[in-house]
Amino acid sequence: MAQFNLDQLVTYKRVIQRGSFTSAAAALGISQPAVSLQIRQLELALHVRLVERTGRGVRPTAAGLALLDHCESIESAVNAAMQAIAQHQHDISGTVTMGTGATACIHLLPTLLCQLQKAHPRLSIGVRTGNTQDIVRAVEENSIDMGLVTLPANGRSLSVTPVMKEEFIAIAQADSIGGSPTFTPTTLADKPWIAFETGSNTRQLIDGWFHADGKATTPTMALGSIEAIKRMVSAGLGYSIVPSMSVMTPADKVGLDVYPLEPTLHRELGIVMRQDKVINRSMAKVLERIHTLTDSSITPL
Incomplete structure (x- = not known):
């Protein structure tokens, strides 16, 4: 043989x-x-x-x-x-590898991972970051077990499960705007614009929000890091639209003011896995925890 x-x-x-x-x-x-x-x-x-x-x-x-x-x-x-x-194991152990975007990695996963670590000390969770296309490809190649990504997500033999809906908000330098304005495509189109990098689903959703009103933007900066975008805005270098999870706490909003969008804009986050993926006890526990995530700014579907 x-x-x-x-x-x-x-x-x-x-x-x-x-x-x-x-x-x-x-x-x-x-x-x-x-x-x-x-x-x-x-x-x-x-x-x-x-x-x-x-x-x-x-x-x-x-x-x-x-x-x-x-x-x-x-x-x-x-x-x-x-x-x-x-099926013969009595505890949750081993390694589960997941991929997600930078925003969810910074603002969503730490709490989830801490909860899982406390509940299951022998469970190890690896995390990779990238845009939706990167994560979908890694799932297809079976180099990671699952992805938590911004939908839509398409690929060969994928299982896609929406898990939560999140609103986008506008951010500006703190105390730079009087009153409580509502930001529209018209009011934002001519302002210095700090955008997400080209190719991400988040960037496409935001561009589509402008295009639906017949507006187009030419970013002064296009960055791959949500924290870099926030720092640039807090320095007074422009405006941006970001997922609400990135400004949930006072610490997240240092140097920033946040404003609603009109019309509102949302994104769906979903779990992507291979259809033939065998879900062991450890993976099932991670999925269960993801499905229980709730927050006032993040509405579960």
């Missing part, structure tokens, strides 16, 4: 998905030579070439395609075996 292991199969699958050894190495968190070695060992074990180089990277050979067809079923069988074993 050919001698190869699951790590080699996972590496091979990632190489084909990414189209290059270097990209696969980055996704797996190992070196490119380590990826090359695993593929070579797998080819030696099977006595056949699995990949061939092209001008744009690598692609599977005919034998490689045949192996790829079986990778999913092998992975599912292993997951099923792990699920069967998990």
